[in-house]
Amino acid sequence: MDWNSAHAETITHLQALIRFNTTNPPGNELPLARYLADVLRAAEIETQLLEPAPMRGAVVARLRGDGRDAPVLLMAHMDVVGVEAEHWSVNPFAGEVRDGFLYGRGAIDDKGMLAANLMTMLLLAREVAARRIHLRRDVIFAATSDEEVADEWGMGWLIDNHPESIRAEFALNEGGRTRVLDGKPLYLAVQTAEKVAHVVRLTAHGPGGHASVPLEGNAVARLARAIATIHDNPLPVKLLPTTREFFRELSPVWPVPAERAAMADLGSGDAGRVERGELVLRDIPMLDALLRTTVSPTMLQGGVAPNVIPTEVSATLNIRTLPGDPIDDVVAALARIVGDPLVDFTIVERGEESPLCEFSSPMFLAIAEATRALNPDLAVVPFLGTGATDSARMRRWGVQAYGVLPFPMEQSDEERMHANDERIPLDSLHFGTQLIYGAILRVAAA
Numbered sequence: 001m002d003w004n005s006a007h008a009e010t011i012t013h014l015q016a017l018i019r020f021n022t023t024n025p026p027g028n029e030l031p032l033a034r035y036l037a038d039v040l041r042a043a044e045i046e047t048q049l050l051e052p053a054p055m056r057g058a059v060v061a062r063l064r065g066d067g068r069d070a071p072v073l074l075m076a077h078m079d080v081v082g083v084e085a086e087h088w089s090v091n092p093f094a095g096e097v098r099d100g101f102l103y104g105r106g107a108i109d110d111k112g113m114l115a116a117n118l119m120t121m122l123l124l125a126r127e128v129a130a131r132r133i134h135l136r137r138d139v140i141f142a143a144t145s146d147e148e149v150a151d152e153w154g155m156g157w158l159i160d161n162h163p164e165s166i167r168a169e170f171a172l173n174e175g176g177r178t179r180v181l182d183g184k185p186l187y188l189a190v191q192t193a194e195k196v197a198h199v200v201r202l203t204a205h206g207p208g209g210h211a212s213v214p215l216e217g218n219a220v221a222r223l224a225r226a227i228a229t230i231h232d233n234p235l236p237v238k239l240l241p242t243t244r245e246f247f248r249e250l251s252p253v254w255p256v257p258a259e260r261a262a263m264a265d266l267g268s269g270d271a272g273r274v275e276r277g278e279l280v281l282r283d284i285p286m287l288d289a290l291l292r293t294t295v296s297p298t299m300l301q302g303g304v305a306p307n308v309i310p311t312e313v314s315a316t317l318n319i320r321t322l323p324g325d326p327i328d329d330v331v332a333a334l335a336r337i338v339g340d341p342l343v344d345f346t347i348v349e350r351g352e353e354s355p356l357c358e359f360s361s362p363m364f365l366a367i368a369e370a371t372r373a374l375n376p377d378l379a380v381v382p383f384l385g386t387g388a389t390d391s392a393r394m395r396r397w398g399v400q401a402y403g404v405l406p407f408p409m410e411q412s413d414e415e416r417m418h419a420n421d422e423r424i425p426l427d428s429l430h431f432g433t434q435l436i437y438g439a440i441l442r443v444a445a446a
């Protein structure tokens with residue numbers, strides 16, 4: 001494989017993808033979809049170009065295998081979030097390369113992966129045509145619209161309208177990370193499960209009256225106490241198999257000794273050690289959120305005038321449950337913790353559970369092997385996503401969807417996602433393309 005010329009080709013494609021302004025709303029992904037379809041068809045790959053709504057697009061392409069195994073699906077979305085152009089040091093839609101980075105909105109979310117997926121299809125097609133490889137399952141490529149906003153014309157639309165075109169055993173989607181710390185690649189986290197988002201309203205009741213006469217039982221004070229009590233009493237730690245494996249595999253490469261020991265404790269499965277590890281990691285918000293169902297108060301509603309004591313005020317809680325933690329049980333637990341009969345809880349939006357993916361599947365093992373072939377020092381860990389992606393929907397539909405961000409990046413570069421001066425290191429783009437190709441080759445070639 002001539003990776004140098006493949007790398008140059010990937011850069012050219014990623015620049016082209018960034019130059020289509022697919023800011024959503026309105027999206028306007030169709031011209032980009034046409035570009036992808038043209039490139040795939042020119043490579044003689046079977047390709048469908050679909051138009052779910054005016055100016056919205058979807059591209060589905062397929063490399064046929066011998067059908068011994070069920071297909072594998074490469075997913076990426078074409079739309080991007082908006083920009084505050086005045087805060088960028090480059091034109092966000094020019095695809096400029098500067099000091100080893102390719103800049104542009106979507107460079108890491110999600111056009112980088114779209115380019116890597118496209119390149120994987122092109123390279124596989126060439127290898128198949130030259131009879132250097134043989135596929136034992138179909139490899140499907142899907143590029144979708146509308147992921148960042150309504151998700152009305154994206155993956156859900158494909159599932160509803162063209163299910164046969166994307167039905168697969170495994171899928172690779174966005175949603176993981178490949179972390180570099182102080183220049184050293186540490187770990188590649190593959191998202192195999194997601195927390196479930198719910199919205200709950202907390203309402204406090206009390207006597208109303210003129211503000212000049214303070215009242216015991218004031219609803220505003222009651223609500224404040226309830227919120228503070230919830231905030232001060234985190235829900236109990238529950239280690240999922242995914243999370244235990246995450247900490248066990250991460251601990252050997254983790255740079256901070258106290259945290260490394262705590263991760264080993266959590267990975268050990270021993271109740272006493274788990275408790276000890278939790279006390280250390282609970283101070284790191286990103287890690288604490290993996291350990292338990294969490295509650296974030298996000299909005300306050302109530303009051304009619306500065307001099308009126310209201311009879312009712314409420315707060316909005318954003319609750320992220322661990323898979324297998326029913327929201328009704330969580331709300332009942334919160335009501336017990338608050339212990340105030342004049343504070344009630346209403347579930348306003350109920351999230352939907354999705355099954356967990358295995359981390360011993362051929363797809364996960366293929367990702368791990370492809371990673372080790374590129375860098376044997378990189379730990380590969382399964383992880384629970386605290387956010388929400390299309391993968392949850394895929395899992396409910398019976399596809400084992402794995403979330404990756406195959407581009408090694410420092411935290412600071414990853415934080416440019418949805419922010420200013422989004423960019424991808426060219427070396428990371430190269431690495432990520434080889435990783436996707438290597439993983440698909442391992443899972444799909446005979």
Ligand SMILES: [Zn+2]
Pocket residue numbers: 077109110147174
């Ligand atoms: Zn994305």
